[in-house]
Amino acid sequence: xxxxxxxxxxxxxxxxxxxxxxxxxxxxxxxLFSRNFASRDQIHRLIAQIHEQRLPPLLVAVDxxxxxxxRFRDGFTRLPAAARILPYCSGDLTHARQVAHELGWLMAxxxxxxxxxxxxxxxxxxxxxxxxxIGDRAFGHTREQVAALGKAWMLGAREAGMISVGKxxxxxxxxxxDSHLELPVDDRDADTIAHQDLQPFRQLIANGLEGIMPAHVxxxxxxxxxxxxxxxxxxxxxxxxxxxxxxxxSDDLSMQATSDTGDYPARAWSAxxxxxxMVLVCNNQAAAAQVLDAxxxxxxxxxxxxxxxxxxxxxxxxxxxxESPRWHNAVQLAAAIEQQDEANLQL
Numbered sequence: 531x532x533x534x535x536x537x538x539x540x541x542x543x544x545x546x547x548x549x550x551x552x553x554x555x556x557x558x559x560x561x562l563f564s565r566n567f568a569s570r571d572q573i574h575r576l577i578a579q580i581h582e583q584r585l586p587p588l589l590v591a592v593d594x595x596x597x598x599x600x601r602f603r604d605g606f607t608r609l610p611a612a613a614r615i616l617p618y619c620s621g622d623l624t625h626a627r628q629v630a631h632e633l634g635w636l637m638a639x640x641x642x643x644x645x646x647x648x649x650x651x652x653x654x655x656x657x658x659x660x661x662x663x664i665g666d667r668a669f670g671h672t673r674e675q676v677a678a679l680g681k682a683w684m685l686g687a688r689e690a691g692m693i694s695v696g697k698x699x700x701x702x703x704x705x706x707x708d709s710h711l712e713l714p715v716d717d718r719d720a721d722t723i724a725h726q727d728l729q730p731f732r733q734l735i736a737n738g739l740e741g742i743m744p745a746h747v748x749x750x751x752x753x754x755x756x757x758x759x760x761x762x763x764x765x766x767x768x769x770x771x772x773x774x775x776x777x778x779x780s781d782d783l784s785m786q787a788t789s790d791t792g793d794y795p796a797r798a799w800s801a802x803x804x805x806x807x808m809v810l811v812c813n814n815q816a817a818a819a820q821v822l823d824a825x826x827x828x829x830x831x832x833x834x835x836x837x838x839x840x841x842x843x844x845x846x847x848x849x850x851x852x853e854s855p856r857w858h859n860a861v862q863l864a865a866a867i868e869q870q871d872e873a874n875l876q877l
Contacts (some may be wrong), residue, residue, distance in 0.1 A: 628713025
């Protein structure tokens, strides 16, 4: 069964230290970054090598949202940022849903062809014009836009054999601070957040959303803890009020916003006790080793069963995908959005 830790690997192929960490019983998955990617064939080999380390295979994930957050580029379709969909459709939400559906399918189909189980997407934050770290990663400026396009993206990915992970619960769009670098604090009350930011999450959960990643944000009028370390947000609101039954991932425990929570094992335990099923430790193998040892005896059968459902379903390989008219049409759609965006920038 899977352990509760998702970590990263050093480069284009596994090192001896990577293999030791992957074979640790507390490891459950691997998140890949741009540094792991050289070409489509190379990343396919690396993922196969990761899957060979354990039975059942470890989960393999990546951030492949589109726009500025796309780890695999050369040989993969350049995906537009989520915020570009509605303008491309001249604000027509019905058309935009169709476009988001095909882009979700395209993202997932290409990743599944090389063995990636899932992408940490879609972003379900509302763009209030405040957060630069969210910005054009959001589908829109209203809860209705984000919910409609996020749901369409998720359903498209599901058609291609991939689950979705909505982020950043309960909503990162109303704070300016970047949680990678500092501690964001949202001073809105619970009713405002429930009326606005929770609605996209609520709608996708009702349609079977499989994973959620909480924000490294403190919502000070609701709870004193970061959302990812908060029993209130994860148990009372997410599991209780919203009825979420999928996997809760912590955001990266290496981010600066978590530093006041303690050392790495303390951060991991805080996240697990609050309700996270799997914790991420990125870009720090020494810290990952500490967390693995701290959680070596932690076994939660319910969390393990949730994680098993995250594996990607069988999908066409790259050669088969390239023979698909749907793939060609989706690639042309992505290119058309990019071209319109570039023309608007020139104007």
